[in-house]
Amino acid sequence: MIQQVDNPVLEVHDLTVSYDKKPVLWGIDLTIPKGSLVGIIGPNGAGKSTLIKSIMGLIPLGSGYTELFGASLDQVRNKVSYVPQRGSVDWDFPASVRDVVLMGRYGKLGLFRRPKKADHEAAMTALGQVSMELYVNRQISQLSGGQQQRVFLARALAQQADIYFLDEPFAGVDAATEEAIITLLRKMSEEGKTVIVVHHDLQSVETYFNWVIMLNTRLVASGPTSEVFNQRLLQETYGGKLTLLSEVGNLLKKGQFPNRETAP
Amino acid sequence: MNELFTFLSFEDPNTRYVVTGTVLLAISSAIVGSFTFLKKKALVGDAVAHAVLPGVCLAFILSGNKNPVYLVVGAFITGWLSLVIIDQIVAHSRIKEDTAIGLILSVFFGLGIMLMTTIQRSGNAAQSGLDSFLFGKAAALVGTDVIVFSTISILLLIVVFLFFKELTLIAFDEDFAKSIGFPVRRLELVLTTLTVMAVVIGIQAVGVVLMAAMLITPAAAARFWTDRLKVMLLLAALFGAVAGISGAFVSYTAPAMPTGPWIVMIISVIAMVSFFFAPSKGILYKMVRQRRIQKTIRDENILKLFYQLGEAEGDYLRPRSKQELVERRELAKGQLNAGLSRLKRHGFLKFHNGQWQLTPEGKNKGQRTIKLHRLWELYLTQYLRIAPDHVHDDAETIEHIITPELESKLEKLLEYPDVDPHMSKIPYQS
Numbered sequence: 001m002i003q004q005v006d007n008p009v010l011e012v013h014d015l016t017v018s019y020d021k022k023p024v025l026w027g028i029d030l031t032i033p034k035g036s037l038v039g040i041i042g043p044n045g046a047g048k049s050t051l052i053k054s055i056m057g058l059i060p061l062g063s064g065y066t067e068l069f070g071a072s073l074d075q076v077r078n079k080v081s082y083v084p085q086r087g088s089v090d091w092d093f094p095a096s097v098r099d100v101v102l103m104g105r106y107g108k109l110g111l112f113r114r115p116k117k118a119d120h121e122a123a124m125t126a127l128g129q130v131s132m133e134l135y136v137n138r139q140i141s142q143l144s145g146g147q148q149q150r151v152f153l154a155r156a157l158a159q160q161a162d163i164y165f166l167d168e169p170f171a172g173v174d175a176a177t178e179e180a181i182i183t184l185l186r187k188m189s190e191e192g193k194t195v196i197v198v199h200h201d202l203q204s205v206e207t208y209f210n211w212v213i214m215l216n217t218r219l220v221a222s223g224p225t226s227e228v229f230n231q232r233l234l235q236e237t238y239g240g241k242l243t244l245l246s247e248v249g250n251l252l253k254k255g256q257f258p259n260r261e262t263a264p
Numbered sequence: 265m266n267e268l269f270t271f272l273s274f275e276d277p278n279t280r281y282v283v284t285g286t287v288l289l290a291i292s293s294a295i296v297g298s299f300t301f302l303k304k305k306a307l308v309g310d311a312v313a314h315a316v317l318p319g320v321c322l323a324f325i326l327s328g329n330k331n332p333v334y335l336v337v338g339a340f341i342t343g344w345l346s347l348v349i350i351d352q353i354v355a356h357s358r359i360k361e362d363t364a365i366g367l368i369l370s371v372f373f374g375l376g377i378m379l380m381t382t383i384q385r386s387g388n389a390a391q392s393g394l395d396s397f398l399f400g401k402a403a404a405l406v407g408t409d410v411i412v413f414s415t416i417s418i419l420l421l422i423v424v425f426l427f428f429k430e431l432t433l434i435a436f437d438e439d440f441a442k443s444i445g446f447p448v449r450r451l452e453l454v455l456t457t458l459t460v461m462a463v464v465i466g467i468q469a470v471g472v473v474l475m476a477a478m479l480i481t482p483a484a485a486a487r488f489w490t491d492r493l494k495v496m497l498l499l500a501a502l503f504g505a506v507a508g509i510s511g512a513f514v515s516y517t518a519p520a521m522p523t524g525p526w527i528v529m530i531i532s533v534i535a536m537v538s539f540f541f542a543p544s545k546g547i548l549y550k551m552v553r554q555r556r557i558q559k560t561i562r563d564e565n566i567l568k569l570f571y572q573l574g575e576a577e578g579d580y581l582r583p584r585s586k587q588e589l590v591e592r593r594e595l596a597k598g599q600l601n602a603g604l605s606r607l608k609r610h611g612f613l614k615f616h617n618g619q620w621q622l623t624p625e626g627k628n629k630g631q632r633t634i635k636l637h638r639l640w641e642l643y644l645t646q647y648l649r650i651a652p653d654h655v656h657d658d659a660e661t662i663e664h665i666i667t668p669e670l671e672s673k674l675e676k677l678l679e680y681p682d683v684d685p686h687m688s689k690i691p692y693q694s
Binding site: 053056057058074077080081082084088089090093094095096099100103106107109111112114115139141155159 | 302304426427429430432433435436437439440441442443444445446447487490491492493496
């Protein structure tokens with residue numbers, strides 16, 4: 001069940017993404033309404049992170065396009081925020097919490113310009129929202145997993161965007177942090193911001209999200225949680241890959257075929 | 265010694281040139297190298313360093329002289345080319361980056377050595393000294409060289425200063441940098457160009473073979489002393505400068521001596537000292553901390569022992585001989601003696617007539633250790649469902665690290681229990 005909406009904040013159109021010619025996302029078409037709190041769920045290797053990375057322009061697309069606020073990413077960058085997986089950076093990097101949160105201001109600052117007083121204030125406000133003000137001078141190597149995730153979230157908040165993409169923000173964090181993060185995300189969504197989260201824990205899907213995207217290489221469902229989060233669609237999402245589809249994917253890889261005749 | 269004074273007094277204008285040149289290029293390569301170090305691309309510097317050699321030789325063959333401007337241009341071209349080829353190999357084949365670096369480094373260096381041998385055989389009168397590019401010769405820096413190299417060094421520092429925010433971000437979180445629309449590929453190109461330039465100006469003083477050390481070692485050494493990026497850059501620059509001056513001095517007093525190996529030896533000594541003696545990250549500090557922990561554990565175990573003996577008899581403060589202690593629990597003699605006198609110094613034990621006795625403070629401390637041991641055993645059996653006969657060893661360690669805050673949490677959680685899983689009484693302070 002894939003529900004499309006009018007005037008979406010996010011549109012993914014005929015998106016195919018391949019690693020080494022083998023499609024990891026196959027013909028994804030979806031639209032998300034403004035202000036949703038969206039959970040992307042699916043088994044390991046379903047392409048959840050790949051989906052948000054391709055929306056953020058971090059990996060080349062095999063086919064299709066994505067639009068945010070009806071425009072291309074480059075036209076609306078300042079309204080878009082991305083929180084990578086916590087494990088994707090080296091937390092032993094010589095930087096303080098302040099340094100990392102200030103990075104959230106770099107997009108608006110642009111090249112060459114240094115953060116000013118207003119940027120420092122925005123960073124502090126963002127840290128306050130995740131209850132980490134007291135850690136502002138702390139070295140990031142000394143933070144716990146939950147605190148690291150809060151710092152990443154504060155960096156995103158400092159961007160003051162309208163749509164947020166978070167890659168597994170609840171992975172490996174303590175219960176208090178999980179609670180704090182979801183409360184914050186709910187508040188953001190109530191303020192009309194759209195929040196899209198790669199999520200792993202099926203238990204909490206119904207309480208956390210009002211919109212669910214179910215992925216397993218292909219799009220199984222996208223719609224309001226109450227309508228799509230059911231036994232039948234979960235079965236389809238987690239019941240294994242489509243064997244025939246995987247075999248065709250393997251053939252593409254083996255023969256190094258392009259997945260569109262017109263593709264470069 | 266006199267030589268050192270003459271050297272340091274800078275009376276000789278030539279010395280001034282050499283020192284200024286070496287220090288500037290050491291500082292700029294240390295700063296540029298810090299960013300390649302943080303990006304975990306240390307080997308790239310090594311590849312570039314080796315790959316500039318054919319460029320230097322080709323420039324010499326084509327121009328017929330050693331004009332530094334030509335040599336810099338030649339070195340820059342092949343150094344840069346090597347990085348482009350490495351990138352292309354990684355992007356378009358199954359070969360991984362480390363292998364690609366190894367391949368390109370050796371091919372370019374081999375080509376360089378071939379060209380150099382050809383030049384040396386050609387009998388061109390101007391070629392003498394070209395081999396100093398292999399291992400470096402700071403004293404060969406004269407007049408125009410110094411002006412050209414120093415200008416480039418200062419330029420490099422200015423570029424790093426301008427791009428400080430951007431270079432830091434792409435080293436820490438490249439995906440985020442892309443997501444906010446930073447031109448990451450072009451910024452990487454800037455860093456690559458900076459690295460190549462740092463190598464190009466460094467080779468005259470340090471030589472292509474060892475140039476990588478000037479890029480990476482100062483940063484690696486500085487990282488041990490600080491967690492702040494700006495401090496790290498300053499320290500790396502300082503370490504590089506010290507090594508540079510020392511190298512220049514050696515080159516000045518013993519002109520036959522190649523400078524590169526000396527500079528590298530000195531910067532490596534600095535790195536070793538950092539590795540062993542830096543506070544909090546150094547090996548020595550870690551060892552001292554481990555020993556302190558061991559001592560605390562032993563002392564608490566001795567007090568615990570007194571308490572256990574007293575518990576069995578109902579008399580905690582009775583004086584006891586060492587023999588009595590050892591019979592209950594085996595303790596190495598030296599460690600026991602050291603522990604006893606340390607505990608006496610701290611007022612936990614008294615000693616008279618050859619016998620040891622708990623003070624009230626000592627009794628409290630021994631009692632707290634016992635209490636924590638038994639509480640922890642109970643916690644493990646209740647909350648982790650571990651069998652009572654498996655909890656003792658764990659509690660032997662944990663009893664020493666539980667803080668007063670955790671202690672009161674544990675007490676509340678277990679609701680101030682009376683006995684542990686082995687029915688031993690849990691002693692509370694009255």
